[in-house]
Amino acid sequence: MASKRDWLEAGLLVLSEDGAPALTVERLCADLGLTKGSFYHRFKGMAGFRTDLLEHFEAEHTSRYIAGAEAGGGAASVKLNRLVDLILDDKGGNHDLEIAMRAWALQDSEVQALQQRVDRLRVDYVKSLWRDLGGPEAEVEPMARLLYLVLVGAQQVVPPVPAEDLREIYTLAMRPASHDGRDDA
DSSP states (O other), rough: OOOOHHHHHHHHHHHHHHHHGGGOOHHHHHHOOHHHHHHHSSSSHHHHHHHHHHHHHHHIIIIEEEEEEEHHHHHHHHHHHHHHHHHHHTTOOOOHHHHHHHHTTTOOOOHHHOOOOHHHHHHHHHHHHHHHHOOOHHHHHHHHHHHHHHHHHHHSSSSSOOOOHHHHHHHHHHHHHOOOOOOOO
16 A cells, blocks of 8 residues: 555656646556555545645655755855755756646645745745855845745756756855955955
8 A cells, every 4th residue: 555655756746747737536546556445545535635745745845955954054054055955966856846836836826825835935944044154134035035046947947957057056156155255365
């Protein structure tokens, strides 16, 4: 029998491959090779599954990254670099999933509320790190948004920006955090 996590991961895969319209009990059961009874044993219908799927998305694609960046402590610069590494080294290649979630959010108010919360959590975490780096307070919000928008934009272009190229962009964008702008001459 598949675990709840197995069902949710299958749901994220369907979503990333074929979008929200393909997210049906029949498709999930076919992909997992299980019966509808197995689905209904785990979830209170498709509405319950969707709610659990959205919570799972948030946990796996936001909270997990923040926890990973915080693991081991260290200075804000270490955490920020760890966060970038975690996101760019993720072998799951979640570009398609992020695109699918944003498309779904345009059509569904529950998904839109989740996407707004996830975006806010992500930007707020980067703001806290940027603030801890000691830059001017007036730059905290714009820089956090810039760093996040780079990621979102890199996922939206066709083809998505490869991780190694995105790493170079982040290195360039975060350079002001390690250099105060004065000439060292």
